[in-house]
Amino acid sequence: MTEEIQKNKGVSRRTVVKGAAWSVPVIAAAVATPLAAASTVDVGAFSLDGTCGVLGVLGPGFTIQAGPTTPLPAGTTITITGGGVANIGVFSITGGTANVNVLSPTSRSIVLTAPLAAGATLAARTTLSISVAFTLNGAATLPAGYTGTGGKSAGSVSSTLILCSAT
Structure with a gap:
């Protein structure tokens, strides 16, 4: 039952x-x-490019441009390493807000302390002259939680005493 x-x-x-x-x-x-x-934000196609500058006017260095629709976040880091010289000089920042940290005589870390507006460009230029033989390599790293689909995160500058080339 x-x-x-x-x-x-x-x-x-x-x-x-x-x-x-x-x-x-x-x-x-x-x-x-x-x-x-x-939790991941795509900042799109930002670009880090080397620049030769203008002899006697603007020093060589790098520009980083935010993608057209999304700002680059604070905490974005550009690591610059140099070769061919004992010291890569003092970097100045224009077009944005960032701290320049000296890691060694031949390397610097540039960290955005405020977002870089969509489409805006930050320039990091050194006191090196392009009449000196040197190479500079730059690599941009986004903070955790961000990605840059289609972005160009590396650039370089190379001077041979006579010619300068940048990518």
Whole structure:
């Protein structure tokens, strides 16, 4: 008789509890996935480019331009390393707000302290003269949570005493 009553009752409490226990992780994963996907911001096609400057007027260095629709975030870092000289000089910043950190005589770290507006350009120029043989390589790194689809995150400047080339 007990068996007959159980069959007529339908679903037991034990079955409901087991089903609920298995559904909690599935529901939690479904809720967490959109949050994780939304946590990365795409700043688009920003560009880091080397520049030779203008002899006697503007020193060589780098420009970084934010993409056309999204600002570059504060915390974006440009790491510059040089070769061929004992010291890559003092860097000045125009067009944005950034700190210049001396890592060694031949390397600098430039960190945006405020966002660089969409389409805006920040210039980092050194006191080196293009009449001296040297190379400068720059690499931009976005802070955690940001990506730059289509971005150009590296540039260089090379001077041979006579010619200067930049990418």
